[in-house]
Amino acid sequence: xxxxxxxxxxxxxxxxxxxxxxxxxxxxxxxxxxxxxxxxxxxxxxxxxxxxxxxxxxxxxxxxxxxxxxxxxxxxxxxxxxxxxxxxxxxxxxxxxxxxxxxxxxxxxxxxxxxxxxxxxxxxxxxxxxxxxxxxxxxxxxxxxxxxxxxxxxxxxxxxxxxxxxxxxxxxxxxxxxxxxxxxxxxxxxxxxxxxxxxxxxxxxxxxxxxxxxxxxxxxxxxxxxxxxxxxxxxxxxxxxxxxxxxxxxxxxxxxxxxxxxxxxxxxxxxxxxxxxxxxxxxxxxxxxxxxxxxxxxxxxxxxxxxxxxxxxxxxxxxxxxxxxxxxxxxxxxxxxxxxxxxxxxxxxxxxxxxxxxxxxxxxxxxxxxxxxxxxxxxxxxxxxxxxxxxxxxxxxxxxxxxxxxxxxxxxxxxxxxxxxxxxxxxxxxxxxxxxxxxxxxxxxxxxxxxxxxxxxxxxxxxxxxxxxxxxxxxxxxxxxxxxxxxxxxxxxxxxxxxxxxxxxxxxxxxxxxxxxxxxxxxxxxxxxxxxxxxxxxxxxxxxxxxxxxxxxxxxxxxxxxxxxxxxxxxxxxxxxxxxxxxxxxxxxxxxxxxxxxxxx
Amino acid sequence: xxxxxxxxxxxxxxxxxxxxxxxxxxxxxxxxxxxxxxxxxxxxxxxxxxxxxxxxxxxxxxxxxxxxxxxxxxxxxxxxxxxxxxxxxxxxxxxxxxxxxxxxxxxxxxxxxxxxxxxxxxxxxxxxxxxxxxxxxxxxxxxxxxxxxxxxxxxxxxxxxxxxxxxxxxxxxxxxxxxxxxxxxxxxxxxxxxxxxxxxxxxxxxxxxxxxxxxxxxxxxxxxxxxxxxxxxxxxxxxxxxxxxxxxxxxxxxxxxxxxxxxxxxxxxxxxxxxxxxxxxxxxxxxxxxxxxxxxxxxxxxxxxxxxxxxxxxxxxxxxxxxxxxxxxxxxxxxxxxxxxxxxxxxxxxxxxxxxxxxxxxxxxxxxxxxxxxxxxxxx
Numbered sequence: 011x012x013x014x015x016x017x018x019x020x021x022x023x024x025x026x027x028x029x030x031x032x033x034x035x036x037x038x039x040x041x042x043x044x045x046x047x048x049x050x051x052x053x054x055x056x057x058x059x060x061x062x063x064x065x066x067x068x069x070x071x072x073x074x075x076x077x078x079x080x081x082x083x084x085x086x087x088x089x090x091x092x093x094x095x096x097x098x099x100x101x102x103x104x105x106x107x108x109x110x111x112x113x114x115x116x117x118x119x120x121x122x123x124x125x126x127x128x129x130x131x132x133x134x135x136x137x138x139x140x141x142x143x144x145x146x147x148x149x150x151x152x153x154x155x156x157x158x159x160x161x162x163x164x165x166x167x168x169x170x171x172x173x174x175x176x177x178x179x180x181x182x183x184x185x186x187x188x189x190x191x192x193x194x195x196x197x198x199x200x201x202x203x204x205x206x207x208x209x210x211x212x213x214x215x216x217x218x219x220x221x222x223x224x225x226x227x228x229x230x231x232x233x234x235x236x237x238x239x240x241x242x243x244x245x246x247x248x249x250x251x252x253x254x255x256x257x258x259x260x261x262x263x264x265x266x267x268x269x270x271x272x273x274x275x276x277x278x279x280x281x282x283x284x285x286x287x288x289x290x291x292x293x294x295x296x297x298x299x300x301x302x303x304x305x306x307x308x309x310x311x312x313x314x315x316x317x318x319x320x321x322x323x324x325x326x327x328x329x330x331x332x333x334x335x336x337x338x339x340x341x342x343x344x345x346x347x348x349x350x351x352x353x354x355x356x357x358x359x360x361x362x363x364x365x366x367x368x369x370x371x372x373x374x375x376x377x378x379x380x381x382x383x384x385x386x387x388x389x390x391x392x393x394x395x396x397x398x399x400x401x402x403x404x405x406x407x408x409x410x411x412x413x414x415x416x417x418x419x420x421x422x423x424x425x426x427x428x429x430x431x432x433x434x435x436x437x438x439x440x441x442x443x444x445x446x447x448x449x450x451x452x453x454x455x456x457x458x459x460x461x462x463x464x465x466x467x468x469x470x471x472x473x474x475x476x477x478x479x480x481x482x483x484x485x486x487x488x489x490x491x492x493x494x495x496x497x498x499x500x501x502x503x504x505x506x507x508x509x510x511x512x513x514x515x516x517x518x519x520x521x522x523x524x525x526x527x528x529x530x531x532x533x534x535x536x537x538x539x540x541x542x543x544x545x546x547x548x549x550x551x552x553x554x555x556x557x558x559x560x561x562x563x564x565x566x567x568x569x570x571x572x573x574x575x576x577x578x579x580x581x582x583x584x585x586x587x588x589x590x591x592x593x594x595x596x597x598x599x600x601x602x603x604x605x606x607x608x609x610x611x
Numbered sequence: 612x613x614x615x616x617x618x619x620x621x622x623x624x625x626x627x628x629x630x631x632x633x634x635x636x637x638x639x640x641x642x643x644x645x646x647x648x649x650x651x652x653x654x655x656x657x658x659x660x661x662x663x664x665x666x667x668x669x670x671x672x673x674x675x676x677x678x679x680x681x682x683x684x685x686x687x688x689x690x691x692x693x694x695x696x697x698x699x700x701x702x703x704x705x706x707x708x709x710x711x712x713x714x715x716x717x718x719x720x721x722x723x724x725x726x727x728x729x730x731x732x733x734x735x736x737x738x739x740x741x742x743x744x745x746x747x748x749x750x751x752x753x754x755x756x757x758x759x760x761x762x763x764x765x766x767x768x769x770x771x772x773x774x775x776x777x778x779x780x781x782x783x784x785x786x787x788x789x790x791x792x793x794x795x796x797x798x799x800x801x802x803x804x805x806x807x808x809x810x811x812x813x814x815x816x817x818x819x820x821x822x823x824x825x826x827x828x829x830x831x832x833x834x835x836x837x838x839x840x841x842x843x844x845x846x847x848x849x850x851x852x853x854x855x856x857x858x859x860x861x862x863x864x865x866x867x868x869x870x871x872x873x874x875x876x877x878x879x880x881x882x883x884x885x886x887x888x889x890x891x892x893x894x895x896x897x898x899x900x901x902x903x904x905x906x907x908x909x910x911x912x913x914x915x916x917x918x919x920x921x922x923x924x925x926x927x928x929x930x931x932x933x934x935x936x937x938x939x940x941x942x943x944x945x946x947x948x949x950x951x952x953x954x955x956x957x958x959x960x961x962x963x964x965x966x967x968x969x970x971x972x973x974x975x976x977x978x979x980x981x982x983x984x985x986x987x988x989x990x991x
Contacts, residue, residue: 017748018917020795025924028789029908032931036901039935040894042942046852047890054852061849062865229869 062229063238067195068222069202070243071166075180075209075217077255078283078482083176084210089167090147091140092160094123097132099159108156112149113139133233135161141298165201168297172255174290175262178318179253179282179480181208182293196221203297208318209249209480212417219246251480252281260605262286264598270566270585271319271459274602277467277571277580279483279491280476283606284581287319312561313586321413322420324456325584328536329384329591330569331405331451333469333504335393336377338404340500344395347503350374353387362443364390381507382517384535386450393449398440401448402428407494409464410457414477424461427454451536462582466569468494470532470577473501508532509574512600518592519568522600529607532577533570533599535591540565555589563587568595572603579606621978626680629977634906638954638969641899642668645955648884651862652876652957660876660957667723667959671966678970683978686971687918690734690741694763697734700727701770723959728771728779733968735783736790736925738763743794744918744983751795760791777823778948782932789928790921826946846871847879847941850886851893858889876957878949882941896955900934910976916983919975926968933965 046054075084092113099105106120115123119139126136138160142150147162154160168183170176183203190204191197196218197204204218205211222243227235261272261284274284291308295301308315317323339345355371357364366372366386372379380388393401405411411426425431427448429440447453457465460478467476473496509532511517518535541562543552555563566588571580581599588594621629646668649660657665704718704727718725742760743751750756764787771780792801816824829841850866859865864886867875875883885893907927911920930953937952939945951958953965 014747017751017795020748021793021917021920021924022912024793024795025908025911025920028793028924028928029905032904032928032935033901035935036897036904036931039938039942039944040897042939042944043851043885043890043893043897046848046942047855047885047893050852051855054849055855057849058853058866058871061846061871062869227865227869230871235869 062227064226064228064234066224066226067199068224068241068243069166069196069199070219070221071245072168072183072203073213073217073219073246074248076248076250077253077258078251078281079254079256080250081255083172083251083253083255084168084170084180086166087169089140089165090142090144091163091165092138092142092150093135093163094127094138095133095135095159095161096127096130097159102127102159105157105159108153109138109150109160112153113142113146115139131231131233133231135163140165141167168203170293172259173292173294175255175258176253177208177290177293178287178320179208179251179285180293181210181212182206182296183210184296194221206296207420208418209251211419213249216247216249220244250482252276252283252482253285253480254283254609256609257602257606258284258286261598261602262288262290264601265585268585268588268594268598269313269319270583270588270595271323272581272583272598272602273320273459273463273478274579274581274606275463275467275476275478277471277476277577278474279488280464280467280479281482282478282480283579284602285320287317289313289315291315318418318420319584319586320459321416321418322422322458323584324422324424324458325565325567326453326538327451327455327457327462328538328565328567329386329451330462330534330536330567330582331455331457332381332384332389332449333508333534333569334405334408334410334465335389335396335401335449335451336381336507337408337469337496337500337504338401339392339396340377340503341404341496342396342400345377345392347378348376350376351380351388351391353385355387357387357390357446359390359394359443359446364443364446377503378507378510381504381534382510382514384511384518389449390446393445394442396445396449398445398448399428401445402426402431405455405465407496408468409475409477410455410461412461414460414464416478416480422456422458424458425454425456452538459582459584462567462569462584463580466571466582467580469496469501470505470571470580472498505532505574505577508534508571511535512570512596513574519570519596519600521592522568522570522596524600524604526604526607528575529573530575531570531572531600531603532574533568533596535596536567536569537589537591538565538567540587560587563589566591566593566595568592568599570596570599570603572607579603581606621981623680626977630676630679630973631906631910631976634903634969634973637899637903637906638966641896641903641954644884644896644899645880645952647861648880648955649876649957651864651887652867652880652883654868655862663959664957664962667962668966671962674963675966675970675973678967679973679977681974683919683974683981684983686737686922686974687741687744687983690737694734694738697727697730698767701731701767703727705770705773723963725963726960728767728774728776728783729960729964731767731771732779732783732786732929733926733964733971735764735767735787736922736929737971739787739790740918740921740925743790743921744916746794748795752797757791757796757800760787775820775823776949777819778936778950781948782929782936782950785932786925786928790925793924794921826948829946843873843879843947844941844943846873847882848943850879850882851942854886854889854893856890858885858887858892861887863887877951878937878947878956879941880956881938881952884955897934897938904931904934907972910972910979914975914979916979916981918983919979919981923972923975926972929968930965933961 071086074082077083096102123136123138130136150162170180184206186197186202186204196202205214220243223241225239227238229235265288269288272286276283295304352374353366353372355366355369372383372385375385375388405426411423413421413423432438432440444453448455464478473494475492475494512519512523512531512533519533566585568583568591571577581602583595583599585595646661646665649664650657653660739760746756768780768783850872864883866872866886867883872879872882884896904927907923911923914920914923933950933953936945936950940947951961953961
């Protein structure tokens with residue numbers, strides 16, 4: 011019995027130890043609970059919210075673009091797409107059949123839809139068709155009872171009502187590519203589009219607006235349970251352009267089937283009134299997704315519809331450059347209004363012979379007569395007296411060689427050659443002959459139509475350094491435009507020459523003459539060779555332009571302004587392979603300026 | 612047959628009033644909390660879980676009362692027999708489990724699924740209690756006296772490991788060890804066992820199923836596989852932690868209702884409770900279980916017979932194992948081994964087995980003054 015007592019005591023002692031141990035263990039669980047729920051509670055609250063809250067970024071409407079008269083040039087249109095939610099239809103096949111009767115689907119589309127349905131969870135909406143027409147939407151709504159599980163979703167499409175007329179300065183929008191991704195969450199939203207070229211790209215920051223937020227509660231499988239927060243985005247800033255869509259349309263239509271560029275400025279402010287590059291393209295094609303064929307056609311076209319000829323192509327200015335040379339010579343004092351040079355049709359310099367376009371020669375001419383007749387010999391002589399650096403100095407003063415800080419990424423600066431330029435880029439010494447041909451805008455000098463019109467504006471506005479603008483200048487900004495160190499007297503002499511070109515008897519652009527209530531235009535023609543003429547061809551007779559294939563014909567240029575007495579508008583027209591500045595470019599410029607005067611912008 | 616030591620036979624009425632109603636109240640409150648949790652887990656619905664669980668509780672409750680009112684000597688008498696019957700059942704499901712379709716480890720009783728491994732937890736305690744009741748301290752402290760009980764514990768445990776149900780097998784072995792400890796097996800034997808376990812652990816690792824290995828590895832580092840095995844424990848900690856002090860409110864647990872929390876009505880029900888009722892709710896559940904545990908120890912203290920004491924200690928330990936392993940598991944303190952929280956988790960088998968245990972414990976307490984004497988091993 012003694013041993014039994016010991017046995018009982020031992021049981022009691024041991025059990026007491028274990029009981030204490032088990033109580034401590036259970037109490038330690040409360041400690042652990044306290045640690046997880048109080049000490050680390052906030053951390054887990056955040057994790058729990060991350061689990062259940064799914065935030066969707068809402069795309070804000072893109073800013074609208076208006077012309078100077080409040081005409082819409084770019085806006086956002088509702089875009090409807092049909093989606094199917096598999097779990098909401100009792101019979102997918104039947105629903106799809108009904109849908110196909112209302113909105114036809116190609117076999118390929120249907121295959122993709124069926125694949126998408128199979129690959130997604132049953133509550134995930136699958137796209138059936140996008141860009142539904144209004145008729146299709148109405149039909150689908152009418153037959154909604156036969157279409158269980160089909161929902162119509164609304165998005166926004168960028169629309170350019172003037173299409174081809176605005177393509178080259180507005181540009182277009184497109185899907186975001188990998189290189190354009192940054193930390194803006196909008197960029198990763200499927201279907202979001204950003205500016206790809208032109209002002210759409212340049213003003214992306216303003217036009218984009220600010221994204222909205224949709225906070226949804228989702229379960230572990232991603233199904234949406236309820237909406238927690240809905241914050242609409244802020245529409246992008248509306249932009250008002252200086253473009254006049256009426257003038258734009260006339261200007262672009264004036265080109266007919268030709269290829270080239272034209273740009274019209276308000277000479278006092280630099281505001282761009284029209285901006286034409288033809289042939290053009292329809293930017294709306296890019297919004298809905300351009301077909302492979304359409305894209306290929308655009309790229310293969312030898313007239314390069316995707317190239318912006320106003321800012322991205324540069325051309326030899328040809329005789330239009332004589333305005334710059336004349337002004338430089340007058341300013342430098344190497345000639346005055348009465349200085350005359352005799353033109354016999356040819357000038358010799360060393361072993362070289364330099365020809366005038368008129369083989370028989372013009373006889374003695376002063377600067378006004380030389381501009382009127384576009385005499386080459388006069389400007390050869392002037393250029394020689396002046397030297398290349400003086401010419402380059404004036405050219406830069408008038409805006410050549412500059413991109414005006416417009417910010418487009420596809421802008422050409424052109425070339426204003428001088429001695430330093432040649433040594434730096436071509437590693438050789440400047441030749442006198444090069445000065446001679448620079449006098450008539452040939453050789454190394456290259457300009458864009460935008461630079462041409464800026465140059466002309468700076469001359470005819472009395473020497474104010476205007477810069478091309480797409481948005482209106484405030485009065486304060488206008489008053490800040492710098493006066494260039496060019497005398498009014500010399501400007502008047504050059505203007506007189508340009509007046510004679512159009513209005514004078516025998517002027518090279520006499521055919522482009524107009525008179526709207528006394529408003530007449532002045533200007534300067536230019537025709538530039540794009541091919542080399544060999545000595546042999548020169549001896550046997552130069553092939554006439556119309557007998558050459560298109561891409562070898564001369565470029566036709568014209569710069570013009572109106573009204574002559576009180577200049578307001580300046581235009582530069584380049585017709586690629588248009589053969590003749592006076593015959594092809596001048597009439598286009600005339601039509602544009604006449605319209606501008608008539609519109610009285 | 613029995614030594615004439617006991618004082619009197621208790622009448623049924625005396626027994627009924629001898630039931631410890633405070634103990635029973637704790638059981639009822641815990642079950643009620645469980646029903647609330649199951650109602651919430653179903654998104655605010657009695658079906659499919661809460662209603663079934665309620666029916667099972669009522670049935671089990673009567674079973675508990677029945678077992679509490681049975682003559683205490685019956686337990687002592689049939690302790691060995693019960694063990695062997697359950698062992699046969701265990702072997703039977705093992706055999707039929709292999710022959711039959713898939714690996715079915717239970718006998719279907721419609722309302723309950725009878726798992727012999729659950730019954731074994733109880734009958735093992737009864738077996739050991741009777742064995743040590745009959746042993747002298749000398750026998751307990753001798754090696755020879757331990758051979759039989761060790762084999763009797765290892766054999767069913769091995770069968771259960773083969774099922775494979777590592778969690779239940781380990782629970783069975785732990786309970787056995789606690790009983791060995793309480794009856795007075797010398798400490799050095801435990802040290803030898805512990806040393807042996809350390810040596811053989813790498814070998815045993817070899818024999819674990821891949822999913823069992825994964826569970827252990829994932830326990831050691833849940834972020835190892837956040838979408839696979841680690842998902843459960845990570846989501847459980849998020850649910851618990853985000854509950855804070857006061858919880859997200861009844862029916863408002865986002866982790867559970869949005870299905871981020873797996874097994875929310877079974878193994879992870881404590882997590883759901885703590886998400887919705889916070890630290891306060893979780894603490895109440897733990898404290899109620901603690902009270903049940905302490906009641907058990909008090910019963911063991913005041914019961915006069917060695918057999919009764921040991922039965923209560925064993926069954927109490929069993930219950931403690933359930934509660935501790937389950938909660939420690941969802942709190943990320945133990946590997947996920949698939950042990951439910953008794954009275955609260957949905958499931959008939961465990962409900963039946965713990966209510967039966969409570970019945971037996973209550974019976975031992977009612978008859979705390981009945982002298983069962985000390986039987987020698989060969990008496991039966």
